[in-house]
Amino acid sequence: MLDPTLPDVAKDLSDLKTAVGDLPTALNIVWTLITGFLVMFMQAGFALVETGLCRKKNAAHVMAMNLLVYGIGVVGFWAVGFAIQMGGVGALATFGNDSTLSHEFTLAIGGKEYGLFGMKGFFLTFANYTPAVAALFLFQMVFMDTAATIPTGAMAERWKFISFCIFSVVISTVIYPVYANWTWGGGWLATMGKNLGLGHGHVDFAGSSVVHMTGGVMSLVGAKVLGARIGKFNKDGSPNPIPAHNIPMAVLGTLILAFGWFGFNPGSTLAATDTRISIVAVNTMLASASGAVAAGIYVWRRYGKPDPTWLANGMLAGLVAITAPCAFVGAPSSILIGAVAGVLVVVAAQVVERTLKVDDPVGAIAVHGVNGAWGVIALGLFANGSYGEGWNGVDGKVTGLFFGDGKQLFAECIGVMANVAYVGAMTWGALFIIGKLVGNRVSAEDEMEGLDVPEMGVHAYPDDVGTTTAAKEPEKELAADDLTSAQPAPGE
């Protein structure tokens, strides 16, 4: 005898399965969006750190770059970059319910496919524009923006605004998306594990290499191409200090960045149903703290005072370094990774300035470039085999040298070298062409005056013009003869 209630049960169960099935999707979209918003807010942090560490006379220029890089970046990534990054065998195909994973442009070597870039999803045209794809776009977009805003610090105080604008288009459409495709979009760095047996391929959880090294390498090449600020180096090659104009601004920016990083790293699961997010968050916190403390102790002992700009850069260095390994390591390792980063950033900044003779006003090369490399290498050392089952299609969990898998470290090093080579070459090429077209550097006269009026048409702090004392700056700030430009102030 068939129980009469059974059909109801089966129907109810089916309905309930549908209801439950939608909830993880909704929860994961909420998580991806909110953490993406936090990453977007890091743009404010970068704006403050970079502007605070530069001089008053360039404050409007640095701020404007940090504002507009977001605008330009969104447009470029929407039109082109997203398709190049994720439009191949990566997540777009999956999220877009597209079972043909064949939109990646690949090279076949020895019978194996090595992906170079995606080819689907330009302009987010209608068919692809589902909620899941939109969430993915937003999250990837703010990561790209983070990389794009890093050179505005290293190249500040002498970069022509028009050159900055064009270069930002290149970053958002080509430079960043291609390397991101290689690591996160199913490209050849990701498949090195499967294809060549190198651990899980180049693994970078939240972007020590993809985002930060890319920003740092662009900074190094860009600062080198532009040359040092007038007055930075003496004729004998020794450097002069050029003080930050607003320490509270820089510290506020650092705290905003540390806040936003809680989106950056934990959000990179793209899923709240993966409860690893809380371990990622705590590891991020631990490394930021030990980075600040270690940098503080190191500069205090070495230079006599715990300079707050180094406390800030130490915290940022710890954050950059933990970004790749945050999901794969334990708490004590996180403390150690951050502490190394805190010392490394100080030493690296010295090398950049004194050995390489490169002028980086905010320390971006040391913070993002050097510690970005340290981050992926740290993953290759400290990954403890507790997470990352099946990552990049390779069985088992991600494991570093100290826990038994030296090949993982090797894969990380290949990722570092590929970044330096590809991003470095692209940056140099792009700036070379832009330089020919419109010039990369402002005139010496504009640089002496400060870039705000010549480039942007406004003073950052009009009431303070003339209060800058010559003693504190190698060059004298010229008074603007024509403060009242033809441009209206808002509402005028």
Next chain:
Amino acid sequence: MLDPTLPDVAKDLSDLKTAVGDLPTALNIVWTLITGFLVMFMQAGFALVETGLCRKKNAAHVMAMNLLVYGIGVVGFWAVGFAIQMGGVGALATFGNDSTLSHEFTLAIGGKEYGLFGMKGFFLTFANYTPAVAALFLFQMVFMDTAATIPTGAMAERWKFISFCIFSVVISTVIYPVYANWTWGGGWLATMGKNLGLGHGHVDFAGSSVVHMTGGVMSLVGAKVLGARIGKFNKDGSPNPIPAHNIPMAVLGTLILAFGWFGFNPGSTLAATDTRISIVAVNTMLASASGAVAAGIYVWRRYGKPDPTWLANGMLAGLVAITAPCAFVGAPSSILIGAVAGVLVVVAAQVVERTLKVDDPVGAIAVHGVNGAWGVIALGLFANGSYGEGWNGVDGKVTGLFFGDGKQLFAECIGVMANVAYVGAMTWGALFIIGKLVGNRVSAEDEMEGLDVPEMGVHAYPDDVGTTTAAKEPEKELAADDLTSAQPAPGE
């Protein structure tokens, strides 16, 4: 034979249904709260943008208005405003488990009911104070606050603090809630679709008209009633520029607003189970970007320099414009809507100043008023019929002129006209009465000195008093004879 396990299955299933049934509620409350918190944080963005764009001598006054408008607004909306807005046929009735949808004060015309305001929920007294109602209150409250804080910019640098306080009470209890009831609380603008066949009635997803136009129209009338700042216009009617005192502050505020807007627009679903939220977020991002880029290109070409205040106002204009249509349009339309807004804001600001001779220190009329109107009109043009099934009780999805429904555009225009007429008249009336009672404008002497000491009793930057050079301001800043007021500093 009855299977003995079946009763257990039925019981288990029933329990599970209960468990699952609560999860969407919890998730939606989380979403509504967190996005509401982000909107509240926009208060900091407004404070910074408005203060940064004004002069140093009024900085404490502008900041204090932006802080206190939140306090006054919460109290007024708690006591009265929320009940007027949502205490009728709108969401309060639903959330409050009240099946009698009859607390709306309506006019009956031609056998149909036209709602004017709600009448239930004053003071959030006990019976109504459920979690769902509390979440709704919080979200609606911060939207009201956004409208309320807009006039503090347009009327800055000459508005008497006591007049501001009283007017803020009027906004939060009457001006905003009534128009919000018409559109979001089940009032006559919402039911135009059902009653008169005009599309889905006046549709405004997240407040281009309800919040921003309301703020912009109050700004226009308020700035007109107050009159221009001393020195703004010459005797021949030509305007003088009055430079922003702190560009980094204004840019930081803009980035905070762009961050908070990710709460404003996506949060307006009030539900994370509606995964449209991620498309809303991306459309918001796209329009903010194209607004900044378009404004930048336009002012660069027209005035010679990419003034950062216009980059900022362009981004804000794009955000205001996409606020109404963000859920209903595609990605390319969002780019276009933002780009139009970016140009429109510059042109509109010129018209306000040169044609209307109205002095708006921060550009609030152009940003929020003009682009608020553009936002709802853009919905009437670009809504592509992909979302909004059953909106305002009308079958089918929301569709604009370019996709086949010209009546929707007509409904949007009625909403715009109603806003101008109602909000304009109420603002004029309220300021007229307040002016009779306590006066709206500070004395010329206080205005010349700066409002900080006469009105607030403190200098914003006491160390900088006297550093303002006369050359950069039409009027001379007077030194405060009696800096040390009777008031204690904190801790004194």
Next chain:
Amino acid sequence: MLDPTLPDVAKDLSDLKTAVGDLPTALNIVWTLITGFLVMFMQAGFALVETGLCRKKNAAHVMAMNLLVYGIGVVGFWAVGFAIQMGGVGALATFGNDSTLSHEFTLAIGGKEYGLFGMKGFFLTFANYTPAVAALFLFQMVFMDTAATIPTGAMAERWKFISFCIFSVVISTVIYPVYANWTWGGGWLATMGKNLGLGHGHVDFAGSSVVHMTGGVMSLVGAKVLGARIGKFNKDGSPNPIPAHNIPMAVLGTLILAFGWFGFNPGSTLAATDTRISIVAVNTMLASASGAVAAGIYVWRRYGKPDPTWLANGMLAGLVAITAPCAFVGAPSSILIGAVAGVLVVVAAQVVERTLKVDDPVGAIAVHGVNGAWGVIALGLFANGSYGEGWNGVDGKVTGLFFGDGKQLFAECIGVMANVAYVGAMTWGALFIIGKLVGNRVSAEDEMEGLDVPEMGVHAYPDDVGTTTAAKEPEKELAADDLTSAQPAPGE
């Protein structure tokens, strides 16, 4: 006859139960993390409020303390503090799946156990480091940090940096965790209800006593130990005002704190499945508003001007006061609690300065200490019996004096007295020892010059050196002879 589909149904149901069972955990972790991030962001708010209310010449010093207290605090709490706070009968045992609730060090009196501190979880070593424990650690950590950053305001402008560093270690490892264990970790204040019949024991929903009183009491003792700033008091004991150097900075900080408080209070459920979160959020909002409004009205009437620093401190006072009772009271009570706080903070600051002759540059004692006490007392008065079933193992809901349970108020008062006695004694003892070791106060010469260069090696605003006019400060600011320290600026 067994229905052949039944086993499938049972299997499906079992699978579904598992799937559903994980979702609440994921949702609650998301909630705890995101609200924890918001609390971490309050560090930026404190940094801005404290720096804004101090003088320009100490701005880098105050900012650096606010940055480094987070770094030091994380390391100390990771190594020791968390285990002491939560490693006993509290949540760690539960979250860690450890059924033996016996890691609390207890005193047995009259046959009952009174817990003093936990003893498990040092260094977050591997076995304990689950997602749930990590989320709990993060949330408790940022609460500890909030307490730790409060004294940096009250002791600002004369506190030696090395003393601050050591004291912060003591806070994060001992002072805070022990009292937090007593209230939130299963210690004797929590079990007073069960053991002694005093209501539900000392109940503090989100930390009016655990966080804010602890910070306030440390501030009082610390400011007393350090003594007043040079020039603060005249020989006859009358105080001199020392103006805040940057009002917009202080107001921005206040708005950031009010934003972060939406993490602080609602997050303290540690669960989004408890939809009480939205009522907690609204009560928090209401009290912050009535605090600002009440303080504004009070100072306006009493001193003639609505000083923005008092609007800010009034808002903060309302927030501190509602922190303990926010989950247990109704909306009108929240308005009342905040309004009392807004007046109380002004009166208390006067008492601190004029009666106790203690110099608190930012008003931390009045805001956090006095209103922290008012918060837990308000819970003992206004808790309306609508929430807290089974809290601290006591049947029934939490109910205050006005709703019938005077014993609850008594338990709150014991918590207040225990805080004053324990935190006060520990602070005094720690500072006594630190003073012997390295000294607590900077030299008079350094204080006169400003702490930035002597202590930190940088000027906060190097371009503004020398612009401070003597008239506005009791002591003259000395010019730094040696601006260019041996330390490199970032990138140098």
